[in-house]
Structures are given as C-alpha cells and as structure tokens.
Amino acid sequence: MKRILRTPIRNQDIEPLRIGDIVYLDGTLVTCRDVAHRRLIEYGMDLPVDLSGMAIFHAGPIVMRDGERWKMVSVGPTTSMRMEPFERDFIEKTGVKLIVGKGGMGKQTSEGCRRHKALHAVFPGGCAVLAATQIEEIERVEWQELGMPESLWVCRVREFGPLIISIDTTGDNLFEKNRAVFKKRMQRGMEEIFQKVRYIR
C-alpha cells in the first residue's frame, strides 16, 4: 500500500520514516532551486510563498501556456547538491518539511533535517513526464523574471512519487553511506586495473 504524506506536513508524520523508505505526496509542492535559495539566504529577500509545513521540489520545469493558465509539460528533479550551501538555513527560515530532488545532499542538510525535522527525498531523475502527470494543477507562479527554470511554480500534486527518503529526521544520509561503500570498493577495484595499464615502460 502506498504511504502518502499530505501538506501541511507535521513532525509526527515524518519522524517514523527512515532512509530508503518510499512515500508519495498529496498537496502543495513548490519548485525552488538555485536562485530562489540564494535570494532567501544570501540576500535576505522574502520568499513570495509560505513554505511552512510544505514541500519544495528542486526542479526547473517545461511549462506551456494554456489559455489563462499554465500547463506542466515535463518536470523532473534537478541535482540537489547544488543547493547544499543554502539548504540548512533554508529549512530553518522557511519551516519546509520535505525537500524533493535527485542525488544526495551533504552534511549540513543532514544537520538541518535532524535539528528542524525535515526530509530529503529523491524522485527518480529523468522521469519528468511521469512527474508532470502527477501534477493536477499549477496554482500560480512567482518570481517569473527569473525565467522558466528558476521561477517558483506552485503546484497541487496527487500521489506524487515514488519519493525515496535519502535524509531522514535523525539526520541519517543514504547517499553519504552509499558513497563511503563505493569509495572503499573503488580502492580495491583500481588496484587490479593498475597492474594491467602500465603502458609507460
């Protein structure tokens, strides 16, 4: 059975979740990436959307005009690690509870998730049509002067996922763990190759 989170998300909704768990989202999801993070944290600008208890999506979509409204064409996650320098403070300032993106995030975000009870989750990268069809409506758009990818697209989603938890509210970090495993295996694997590529003699 699908495990579904609904916005506004409360701490008790997400505290039982652990890295590797799969959930889906109902409610409000706001695209928010590089420049929006920089504006809030570095320049102290107020975000035009209240994110308390809400979910953000590291993503820059393709949208199309549909009369007076906007239609979501294609919207997959972007590389979350780009937001690492800002995310801990972002969580603290906004009260956001769920950050959706792709790939892992670092120690500071883990710390922010632990301290302020938030999650980072991965929507499978490159699956942008799948994601677009789970968006019922684009409710509004803010900061449109930033261009199509960087605008804040406020979306209403239904069973949005799969969302694979990569950082949980204890600060446990799936990608950091995986990376340590890969690095360890890498040493052993490279030694074998080194023996066979001594072409400069």
Place this chain on the structure above:
Amino acid sequence: MPGSESERSLVEAMSRFISFLGKRLPDDVLASLKRLGEKEDTPLAKTVYDSMFRNLEMAEKLDRPCCQDTGVIQFFVRAGPDFPLFGRMEKIFNEAVRMATHSAPLRHNAVETFDEKNTGDNTGTRIPWIHWDIVPELKGAEIDVYMAGGGCTLPGAAKVLMPAAGYEGVVEFVFDVITSYGINACPPLLVGVGVSTAVETAAILSKKAILRPIGTRNPNPRAAEMEILMEKGLNDLGIGPQGFTGAASVMGVHIESSARHPSTLAVGVSVGCWAHRRGTIRLGEDLSLKVLTHRGAVI
C-alpha cells in the same frame, strides 16, 4: 543560396530532429538500459527502473520531452571538404534550435554569462555549441546532436597529469570523478574519457567519446582493453540506478585519444546520464536526410 527553399526545409528538418531527440532515446541506449534493468533484483533498484521505463512510454505517448532538462544543444559535425553549407550551418542550427524551443517545447536553457539573463530561446553567445571536423573522404556531412543536460554536465572534469602518474593516474581520476560526482548525475552513466596532451584536447575528446554508439571499441587494443577494464571496475562498484546501489553503474566506458607531449598526460571526463539524448543524422550531397541512431525515425 541565402534563405533558399532547401535551406528553409533543412532548418525545419533539424528542428524536428532536435524535438524528436528529447522525446525518444536512441536504440543503443534503450537496449543498454533494458539489459541493465534486467540485472537488478533489489526493490529500490527495480522501483527506479520501473519509473524510468514508464516515463519513456509516457513521453512517447504524450509526445513530450522525457526529461525536463533538454540541455544546451550541441552539434558535432563531420563534413566532407565539398560540403556546400559550411558558411550557412551556424545560422541553420540557430534557427532550428529556436524553432524547436517552441515546437517541442524545450526548456529555456541558455543563460547569457555576465549579463546573467536567460535568453528564452536556447541561443546565445556561441550557443548552440558547434564543433566542426573536416573528413576528407566524406561526401555530405554527419551531424551528432547532443542535449547536454545540467546534471550530467556537472561532473565534467579535465586535468593534465605528469607522465609519472601513468595510465594508473588516468584510471584514478576517472574513478574519483564518478564516485564523487557521477552518483548524482543520473546513473547508469555513459562515461567518456579523453586521453591526450592538454586540458582542452582531453576535454573535447571525452565528449566525442560519449557520442560514439554504446559498446563500440577504441581501435587501439590497449585503449580498448582499458575501456573494458574500467567498465568492469566501475560496474563492480555497484552504484545502481540513481546511486541507490545495484548490479551495475555504467552503460559503458568509451575512450578517445590523441598523441601527447612527452611531458604531459592529460585526462578528460564527460558523463552522459541514463537519458542520454544524442542522435546522428546523415546529410547527403543532395541534402537528403537519414537518421542513423533511431530505428524507424522519420524526420
């Protein structure tokens, strides 16, 4: 033939090809993903592959770009010396990209540097990127079109090693890039390696390497051996789809090389994500068009 009818129809055909590339992966990539997906047996890896294949089906059915990041458009052209459109192609490519931006539609992915403004039509200073190779025996031209997405462009790196580092240093550089940054770049990846003399030559060769069909081998036996060794070595890391661990890490490792200065050993790495959107089109002497990378594609 400025603004001629044949030029106009070439613009339209290139625009349709760009648009098509965003929606359907090339045959070799699809075959590779299918093969790799079948090897996975953990619930997480299977969930991710299921999403990937469902997404591709929906992209085709709904006629939409399969990944929202339709990239910076790059053209790698191999043209014969008698190719009649040398002087016209830049304009043709730019016009085709503008047209595809509306018709596909493509995401707006050209930010003018220093001005820091998105141009809104995927063209800008030196963008789309065009790379020319003149091939003496070729009639007409072959054009590789590549959608360079941000996620898989980010791990790109090049470095000039001292020869004392040896090819061992090349291997270490590649493995370090893939385990540090590649896991965030939508694996399974196609890894391109340039082994060359300087930073820019290694970098451009690494990009050419990921434009080669998956599984083709470098004609030099040692380079081919190193492709196979690194492919196996990276797969043994078990990075899995999206970095969630699994049976494989890469769709392949391709090496392109040049001779080098005796004092340098340069290495470059370019990475293609699982949604590796590249296609090749052959432009005949009579300007007829044939798609080489996607079976059944009619442009």
